[in-house]
Amino acid sequence: MAEWAADKILRSRRRLINRGDFRPRSPEAAEGGCGVLGLAANLPIAGRHLLPASQQMHNRGNGKGGGIAMAGLDPRQQRVDADTLRSHYLVQVAYLEPSARGDVEQQFILPQFDVAQGYIIDHFEDHQQVPGLEIQPPEVWRYFVRPSETVLARFAEEHTLGELPSRAIEDEFVFQNSLQLNRTYYASLGEKRAFVLSHGRDLVVLKIVGYAEQVVQYYQLEDQVARVWIAHQRYPTKGRVWHPGGAHPFVGLNEALVHNGDFANYHSLCEYLRQRNIPQLFLTDTEVGVQLFDLWDRVYRYPLEITLEAMAPTTEHDFSVLPPKKQQLYRAVQAAHMHGSPDGPWFFILARSFPDEDRWELLGITDTSMLRPQVFALYENLVGAEDSVQIGLIASERQAIHACLRSLSAEDARFQALPDRTWVARGGSHTDGGAFRFSVSRRDGLVCADKFERPVRLAPGEHFDRRQHGPGHDAAGLLDPWQRRFLHAYDNGGPPEIWPWWCEVAPQADWRAIASALQWLEAFAGASGGEWEFAFDLLTLLRDRPAGLGGKKRASLLALLDERLENLLDRLCAIEDANGHLASRRRLTWEARHSLRPPEVSERGLALDTRGFPPEGDDSAARWLVRAHAMGWRHLIAYRWRGGRFAACGLGPASAGTRLDLYGDVGDYAASGLDGAEVHLHGDGQDQVGQILKSGMLVIHGDVGQTFLYGAKGGEVYVRGSAAGRPLINATGRPRAVINGTCLDYLAESFMAGDPLRGGGFAIVNGVTTGDDGRLQPLDSPYPGGNLFSLASGGTVYLRDPKCLVSEAQLNGGVFAELSGEDWALLEPYLLQNERLFGICLQDLLTVEGQLQPPRQVYRRVQVGRLEALHEREEVSDG
């Protein structure tokens, strides 16, 4: 039997491994999470748009490793022609010692390659010109090369690779050449003089000891463009890092990988690779991650689905619901690759280029246990063949995605500050596989697909076009009906009165009418008083509640509303303004923060503009909210929140009677520790929201992230959308949560909240979403996860599951029971409150396929079963 090509390639690397080689037991520096932003767009995106997101994720790195990957480059900016960019390898060498260049070139560049172009890449002469950059980044030379024919022929002959496609031989040669270069001039234990940053085609990597945005600044990439970008903030635990060899991304060949997490089986993965003649030189698990990917993808030539399965095997409930043929296939993959699949928490983002197809890709893969946060988003504005923009993003936090889009929208009217769709992946899931790729090509634009190659598509729709609809002009009395309606509502019943009318007109109304009406409303509001309150409440209502927009995209509406809301808030009387003695609301800014004082009798609220406040620490907006509360302010609004953490934390136990309304991108840990106050998030929540929540009310007008309500003890919580993984884990006491969407997995693990019918806690999961038409619709399954109520000893989950889609197998310790009248008496008030808050009608929830059903036909009760482990008792003899 002819030897398989893959084996030949691996055999040709034999010389790269010595038997006496150093065997790594563990990575050089343990590292934890990171702040990552990746994007892929159907048009070239300039580097400066990565800056705000990277800056906002500073706290996810520690300035000891920042990196950038770019794919889909502009040939002119790269100083080559398009053909050269497509055909040549961009070997980039980082010279830690610039003096090494002569030797490196003489040894590893000039003899092997035909060099079409070569230059030192632009950078500041003095690294201190980049604020905060402490360590001089390496000098980077970029060579556009192809192996010379004779060298290549010799390589192919020596290793009998002749039957391989010539490009495959070339790829392998470049790969091995870089490996040897690194071995000679870098190697983890030897002297570190130079190393290869990247060597793929139409793909470059740059990294420094610093933050990701400093890479952009130092190497002057603000105006450089690429179709695919990754920016990575590293957080190595090793304190002293003097060169960026360990920073991400790492490359295979035509792919660059960044990683968030840590492998638990690093040593055996190295052994797995060692058996395939792949040595480790940088001793980080990220290096291993990309080596595995490159092995399976390029050498073994696995279909992407198989590579993904080898990385993150499908197990548990997810495996058991796969079709038998797929099970058989996956089981074979697992038998062959379990020893090579990384354990521990991780996610990868890869930038890949396929120059022969004029295509580039951004790929996100998550581990099976969802231990690292990763958010995907998609935005498109299809306005004709030439002008359409499509962008896919992956990030550690939603706020980073928003920051990037905000930056784009500030320059380009085709973008909005919010994506059309945001979702969280669950590794190894049977529904989507937990991996998504955004592929962009000149021909097909941007295509998003999951692990099973199923496309992720956005419903077609129209975005507001700021270029065409300049604000402020009312063409031909378009505004009349709106004005009349607004004024009528102002006089009779306020904003809720408008809601049914809005639902009716919104689908038909054109953007121009809506924009003008909102403009009018803003003018009507003035700076204070009843008009202002009315306008503010109305804008908030329209923001919080999705209505059918008849093909208009909601992201645009939200952008319009946010702008108006911010304008209204900006008009409030500044706290330091001595003339505003009649103002019922005051405004606090960074500049005037020290003017904060207790409220006057007439002052009912304080609005805090978060611009300028640091995202954390003693001067953060979150701390100033606590100070304002301590001074007696009872209604606090914070706006333009840009990812800062700990909003509504630290108010203390005596906070009942206070209300906080938060607008913008509220960061992690919001309302953690809440004990009394009422908090509204007008938008999505991120991770660790409502941890140890004790009492009070938390309302989230969107989705919420990982470990929501961890260790909560009480309170009333309402979520319009879905929670990610592990909501209500270890909750005790009497928390009561209504989640209208669903959760990814591990809901109510170790729930200990007593008996809800006797004062304990519960969660209601409705499993519904609001469709583009504004109507309620059930999700595919009210609960897709494999684990529900694991090891719970108290509390109850009420699941809206009229078709009994959730199976016993998903429970571990819990049992299904029928809903009793007593249960319903308990639930109904919460569902009615849910209706008041979100407009999600109880009656609609009880309607199944057009039929109103009794509650026990709609809701199922998941209660505590008898689990041996929970009733572990020592038999005690008293003899």
Place this chain on the structure above:
Amino acid sequence: MSGGRYHIPIAPAPLPAKAATAPFRIAEGDNYVKYGHPVFEGTEQRGDTHWTAEIITQTWYQAETGRIPISGAGYGGRFAGEGFDDLWLDMSEIVRPTRDGIHGREVISTEVDLGAGLTSLEFDSQGRLLTRMPTWITLPIPVVLDTLPLDLPIPGGLEAVIRAARLLDTLALVDPAALSSADQPSTHWLAPLLPPGSFDVPRLEWEARLVEVEADRQQAAEARARYPAALIVPRLVLSPESPQSVLDWARSGTRVVHLVADEMARDTAGRTLADAVHQVHTRLVDEAMRDRVTLIVSGGIAAAEHMAKAIACGADLVAIDHVMLAAWGCGLWADRGPCRTEREGVDPAWGSQRLLNLINAWRDQLLEALGAMGMREVRRLRGDIGRTIRHRTEEAEFRRYVGSAVPMARYPYLPTTQGGEGDLRWPPTLLQSSQEQARTGRPPSGSVEYRVGLSGGGFDRVAFAFELEADPAQVPSSDPAGFELSLSLNRRGDARPAIYLPLPWYGAGMSYGSVSLAVMLARARAAQHLGLFTSTGEGGYPEELVPYADWVITQVATGLFGVREETLLRARLIEIKYAQGAKPGLGGHLLGNKNTASVAQLREAVQGTSLFSPFPFHSVYSVEDHKKHVDWLKQVNPRALISVKVSTPTDVDMVAVGSYYAGAHVLHLDGAYGGTGAAPEIAKKNIAMPIEYAIPKVHRFLTAEGVRDELTVMASGGLRTAWDVAKAIALGADGAILGTAELVAIGCTRVGQCEKGLGCPFGITTTDPELARKIDPAEAWQKIVNLYTAWAWQLAGILQRLGLRSVHQLRGRSDLLVYLES
């Protein structure tokens, strides 16, 4: 098989009255012999070095109940040992978090594949699988049942094994000649072991999945012809030739090899199974053959941790032999008595239930270990020595750090006894001298050993050089007023308050639930009196402690029980408990019967149910999450200092520096011999490092990073005396945190029954209101104050002998220590 949950049906299977086993247990209430506790009342007899009394009695307990052996108090056995005891399993912490696998909270797979032998797959251009898949066997657990090891047949034994294999869905290796037609329905789970020359399997229609051959290649070839569908497995004696012979077999197409060590887990050259197997594994890796062959390893696999360690050293799975006899009540040779099991046989239903129970307990312990290591697949543990800690290696490092070495015989020991109360870490004389100090408030009289125990390692193996020349009966003692003994808890120079304690130690976390309220109050009052701290532990903040709030640390542990903004705002020092030395990688565990009404109320949980804290913090899966977590607590309480309590994995230095950069003020290292209210024995003995190794590792790393002086490093986990505190500081800590010592002061004698509600005979670690009355807080707090007063005099005395005026001058002075060589 990859989906669904694997469940082993367990049921009580007590030993029948007639098979009364040898009297291992010292007291009637003991379930088994705890590590370091005396056995066989009145004798020092402890079985042999491998099949110890602890292992055999724990096997009985597991076979009887199906449960993991869990007990209170810290590990009291030998510091380390030979063979498997030379290895610890590593755990993951913060930077690489563990998995919360126990009781299926998160599924961890224990499935293994035998004979897949694949290194890669081949697909066509349409993505269809081209590789012809070999037949391979998947077992739900990495354990097969070997043939019973004794020559004389045990009546009913084989039947019990066969039945257990079927119910466990694993394989039993059997001598085909011993089978009868009654075994026909079970043949799916039977693997014939063919002795030389034999091929016949009489009376059975047998589609064997796996056939073992004891002899040579020729027999293997013949077996292959005879059983074309089966995996043919050579059974090889583990020896120095094994690497080459396994390689040869693998190269000739054999996909599974069984390596057999002797019953003491040694190869023919006397090397340990762990070393010998790892050598085979490494050779296969070097020759790129490891993925082509499955290694079954057996011989002396006596406990769950042996299974985990054998796998970490390179086995894919283990086969068990002698331990099956122990499961049936045999004392093996540890009791030197006749074995009734061998003579009288076993009832097959009972015998198989005992095996099921044992394997269930083993599997649960494997889950604990895998969880602690942060793994979700036992297959990924194979050969991953990166997840082990070598005692030998660490000890060599430790020895180098300490500097000069002298023979142990030169150390002037005072009389030390063993037997009766206590264990090796806390021998009776140490208990006695501690309680003497607690009574008198003065340093010990010096008539019995008051400085060290009998663990044979760590603090019991280092001494201050001056001790060699001094008469230990002259207890060093000096007025603390003449010395600087204070401890600064905020060295960061940030805007937060400075806190100085008058003495370089304070009290460890003990939850309401693990100890009684009376004990908590006594500790708090003592802390108040001395100006030190005590910690709430993770069971919430009882209102009765509020008057002492300035001296009470609010602990934030993974269960977040009782943690609210109110209790965070009360504290001057907030302690984030990531892990505990006694159970690294595992969450807190309060057994159901200690969860009384008042405990449940404080934790807001359901009375009478076992309470598990998760592991890790589910909001902290990385060092960057860790920073966020610290930031959160700082945000909530802007005046509090933050302490980070971690256990001691090998990368504890990374955790330490990560905690510094996360903004912690205090790093609290809790070593593997730390106390506990309840912890699995496997965790206490086998996971993470002793504190003695962790301190220098962290001290040196932080020093090299240039941040040592900005972080207060506190050590805990097996510190017993003022001497231990002084040694810990000399090794590089700033101070110590004490739990067990305080309990000893008020009467604890380390019986290790803290996990039971009514178990603690002294009413210390109880939640039973009646029993708790045994502790009078008014008397108890004085004892703690007395003990610490005595310590302060001794610490001052030690400084005086060293010619130092300040405890700060002692930090990191490992040159003042000597290593005691055996």
